[in-house]
Amino acid sequence: EPAMQYPDAGWVKGMEPFLMTFPFLLPNIVGAACCAVSWVGVSCLIEETLPSERRRELKCICSDSYEGVRGLWRQCCRSFKPPKGETMPLLPQGTSHEETILAQSVHIEEDSSSSSKPDESRASIASLWKRKRTRDHLVAYWLYSFVIICIDEAFPLFCMSKGGGLGISEASIGKILSASGLIFASLQYIIYTAIVDRWGVYPTLKTGSLVSTLLVLAVPLSVPMNAIAAPGRVSTSAFVFLCVTMATIRIFSMTFQSTLAIATNVTVPATHRATMNGLSMLGGSFAKGIGPAFAGLLVSCSLSSGIVDPRWGGFLIFGVIGGLGIAVSCYISVVLGIAT
Helix, strand or coil: CHHHHCCCCHHHHHCHHHHHHCCCHHHHHHHHHHHHHHHHHHHHHCCCCCCHHHCCCHHHHHHHHHHHHHHHHHHHHHHCCCCCCCCCCCCCCCCCHHHHHHHHHHHHHHHHCHHHCCCCCCCCHHHHHHCHHHHHHHHHHHHHHHHHHHHHHHHHHHHHCCCCCCCECHHHHHHHHHHHHHHHHHHHHHHHHHHHHHHCHHHHHHHHHHHHHHHHHHHHHHHHHCCCCCCECCCHHHHHHHHHHHHHHHHHHHHHHHHHHHHHHHCCCHHHHHHHHHHHHHHHHHHHHHHHHHHHHHHHHHHCCCCCCHHHHHHHHHHHHHHHHHHHHHHHHHHHHHHC
């Protein structure tokens, strides 16, 4: 809302009627420009690695999407049906017991390491979903995407709320997010490479998910720090505390997501990675779509519904989100720990 934040600027006065009608147009234009620059950079600088004979035309997107979803639905329905008898005889005729055990062990080993062998078959959502390691990594990304978007949505609402929150202005919130973003941009690469080099991929996943969600529990502590500030403003102590906290959350969140992307790509052949990443983004987009609705409902129930004392509403908001994050970390430790 530049017309409210910078009313004395000359260019704002000249565009005031337009900016008052569309107060969020400028940030959307900036975001769209960043996306356009990224698209141009990818198109001009990144080489396509998929062989030309395996590429699909744009007109096939709808049909391919339909067949992929249909295949995934069939696979999910089939996985819930109990097997009808044995699918493999224990002792095939004409085979000794030792040969049978050896054949079954080789069969199991091939299944467990199928992701590392070259697979020239065409990738589909259903075929990717059959891979247990790939499926576990995708689910971990989707669950974490839901948690992190809840944090991003709940934090500004908590800051703006005058009953139980900080009650600060949009300009103060923007300064907190800008300062935390500057810290994030300066330290993220250094911290990420140091953690991965020292601990490896899967310990980094556990650390990133746990630290980024545990720190959320500390956000409500900024309310007593801001008690001395004027209405609508943020105190220096609360500002520094929130900047460091949000920057650390973002650093470890990006550490988790970057490391998980590497780990997930290893679970499929190189020719299947494009489809796998598309499936990953599909599920992540769905999680990020329902996350804001959940966070908004949680904030409204905690701070303005009258059901919960607003003084404890902030602790309830970030306690619930932090609890969900801890659950995701436990999922990573148990399910993905087998691949460590």
